[in-house]
Amino acid sequence: MSVNPPLAELTALVIDGASGPGRIVSSRLSAAGARVAIVTVSDGGSAAYLSKELSGLGLTALPYQVDPADRGSMEQLLADVTQDLGRLDVLVNLLPAPVDEGRAAEERVQLRTALLDVLATACRGGRLILLAGAAPPRLGSLAEVWVDTVPLPAPLPNGWADPGVPASVHHSTANAVLLLLGIPAAAGAEIDATGPAELWG
Structure with a gap:
């Protein structure tokens, strides 16, 4: 007998969402039945x-x-995602905050906060999951959004692509996000030949 994926609809x-723990989270959420918008900033x-990899398994995950x-x-991203996939229920921000100081770092924090504010406004009644230390959106958007944070084991001056960050950190961060959404932790969560059912258990 078939079982509906836990995050269907x-x-x-x-x-x-395409590197480090974001790749794992995108893959597992998609395998759990969610429609996933995989967003990159570079x-x-x-x-x-x-x-393409997820779509080949019959899953719904689109790149932005x-x-x-x-x-x-930012506003175009929101319009595209809601048109393609529907109203946002969950927003996961795995973009590390800058660890350096000065005007440039402050500006990056402000820009990322503005991005989250635009998206969180569209996620009212939904859920926002942030890395600890990331700047949250303005309070007005948070009033109707359930906010959680996950720990960041170490500073990431070069982001998740830093070869000095072990795979175990990627997986522990991804598992922390997934557990908040009711998806069981796994030692390895990359897409492989097992297919979607084995990814969400």
């Missing part, structure tokens, strides 16, 4: 590759790219 948007090709410095780009 849910729409999730994962920022930095390398759109990585999101397209993961989307956004420029946090351009509010128009």
Whole structure:
């Protein structure tokens, strides 16, 4: 007898969703039945590759790219995602905050906060999951959003692509996010020949 995936009919948007723990989270949420928007802020090709991989398994995951410095780009992202996948239920931000100081770092924090504010506004009544230390959206958007944070084991000055960050950190961060959404932890969560059923158990 077939069993409905646990997150069937849910729409999730994962920022930095094609690398590090974001790739794992996007893969597992998609395998659990969610419609997933895989969002990158730099390398759109990585999101397209993961989307193709997941779509090949019959899952729903679409690639998007956004420029946090351009509010128009943020608003277009939101319009595209809601048109393609429906109203947002879950927003996961796995984009590490800058660890350096100074005006440039402050501006990056402000831009990322603006991005989350635009998206969280569309996720009212839904759920927002952030890395600990990431700047939250403005309070007005949070009033109707359930907010959770997951720990960041170590600073990430070069992001998740830093070869010095072990795979275990990627998996522990991804598992922390997935457990908040009721998806069992797994030692390894990459897409492989096992198919979607084995990914969500």
